[in-house]
Amino acid sequence: MKFVDSASIFVQAGDGGKGCVSFRREKFVPKGGPDGGDGGRGGHIWLRTNRQLTTLLDFKYKKKYLAVRGVHGQGARKTGKDGGDVTIDVPCGTIVRNAETNEIIADLTNVDQEILIARGGKGGRGNQHFATPTRQAPRYAEPGQKGEEFTLEMELKLMADVGLVGFPNAGKSTLISVISAAKPKIADYPFTTLVPNLGIVRYEEYKSFVMADIPGIIEGAAEGKGLGIQFLRHIERTKILAVLVSADSPDIAEEYRTLLGELGKFSTGLLDKPRIVVITKMDIAAEDLEIPVFEEGIKVLPISSVSGQGLKELKDELWKEVSARIRPDEPLEEGLE
Ligand SMILES: Nc1nc2c(ncn2[C@@H]2O[C@H](COP(=O)(O)OP(=O)(O)OP(=O)(O)O)[C@@H](O)[C@H]2O)c(=O)[nH]1
Numbered sequence: 001m002k003f004v005d006s007a008s009i010f011v012q013a014g015d016g017g018k019g020c021v022s023f024r025r026e027k028f029v030p031k032g033g034p035d036g037g038d039g040g041r042g043g044h045i046w047l048r049t050n051r052q053l054t055t056l057l058d059f060k061y062k063k064k065y066l067a068v069r070g071v072h073g074q075g076a077r078k079t080g081k082d083g084g085d086v087t088i089d090v091p092c093g094t095i096v097r098n099a100e101t102n103e104i105i106a107d108l109t110n111v112d113q114e115i116l117i118a119r120g121g122k123g124g125r126g127n128q129h130f131a132t133p134t135r136q137a138p139r140y141a142e143p144g145q146k147g148e149e150f151t152l153e154m155e156l157k158l159m160a161d162v163g164l165v166g167f168p169n170a171g172k173s174t175l176i177s178v179i180s181a182a183k184p185k186i187a188d189y190p191f192t193t194l195v196p197n198l199g200i201v202r203y204e205e206y207k208s209f210v211m212a213d214i215p216g217i218i219e220g221a222a223e224g225k226g227l228g229i230q231f232l233r234h235i236e237r238t239k240i241l242a243v244l245v246s247a248d249s250p251d252i253a254e255e256y257r258t259l260l261g262e263l264g265k266f267s268t269g270l271l272d273k274p275r276i277v278v279i280t281k282m283d284i285a286a287e288d289l290e291i292p293v294f295e296e297g298i299k300v301l302p303i304s305s306v307s308g309q310g311l312k313e314l315k316d317e318l319w320k321e322v323s324a325r326i327r328p329d330e331p332l333e334e335g336l337e
């Protein structure tokens with residue numbers, strides 16, 4: 001699962017149904033007036049954000065979305081039915097461009113945001129509308145209008161709420177794999193993670209937040225050592241950082257300082273972000289391990305992804321911090337007050 005992925009799709013809204021040319025036929029009324037009904041509207045195409053989705057992968061397989069035509073009008077002033085609308089679900093953070101003009105037509109960042117992307121054609125008016133005093137039997141009705149059609153370029157910029165940072169092997173990927181459905185590669189060598197992974201962490205009923213696991217950071221990363229810190233830009237927009245240090249680190253406090261140093265060299269903004277410290281692998285911690293006091297006001301949570309120790313407390317704490325920072329324009333999910 002990459003952070004930025006892209007896809008191109010074709011959308012075509014339904015055409016409007018034709019207006020009808022018809023005349024009233026009744027017993028004993030040989031020449032009835034015009035009674036042709038209107039055509040129905042063609043189906044619209046909508047885009048809607050769905051928080052369950054985290055990639056644009058589905059669009060690699062299905063690239064064409066067509067809505068149906070409105071039904072033609074009929075006699076006896078019967079209007080044709082509208083064509084059914086089509087709603088395409090996309091992940092939050094999808095930016096949509098018109099492929100022809102490159103213009104951004106939608107920036108779908110919020111939960112349950114919905115926009116009309118291609119308008120269905122209006123139905124044509126039936127001949128009942130065209131009678132005039134001089135022309136009482138119009139043999140004319142409007143055709144339906146064409147539905148809009150576009151090729152759309154979609155780009156996904158996933159916005160994670162929590163960014164995990166730590167040395168290689170600190171247990172970042174293991175943590176995301178136990179508290180979310182993400183299944184990143186895990187191994188006992190450094191730089192197992194080469195691209196960021198995202199996981200949705202479910203919290204109680206209806207609540208969730210997105211966690212990002214990025215490649216490990218080492219001393220000198222800011223100067224280009226290791227995988228470099230190019231991936232740090234992906235966590236610049238997270239609400240909070242979780243700094244992971246393994247309980248079997250030779251010097252927990254020193255490792256933490258090194259990490260902060262590298263973050264600060266990349267961007268001081270990262271240091272202004274709220275953070276918590278997570279001491280991982282507590283199941284193999286030395287019995288006499290003393291967890292150092294880091295900084296005033298910075299929470300330290302000991303956990304083990306293997307035994308499950310501290311995971312509930314970690315989720316509680318992350319949720320508390322994330323939910324306190326939900327932007328006013330970020331609609332709350334159902335059940336979240
Ligand atoms: N005993 C124990 N081992 C763990 C725990 N968490 C992770 N590990 C082990 O630590 C090693 C590294 O774990 P990863 O999750 O791949 O570490 P990472 O931080 O993602 O590493 P990079 O992707 O290289 O930066 C693996 O062998 C894991 O099985 C834990 O809570 N307890």
Ligand SMILES: [Mg+2]
Nearest residue numbers: 172173192193
């Ligand atoms: Mg990893």
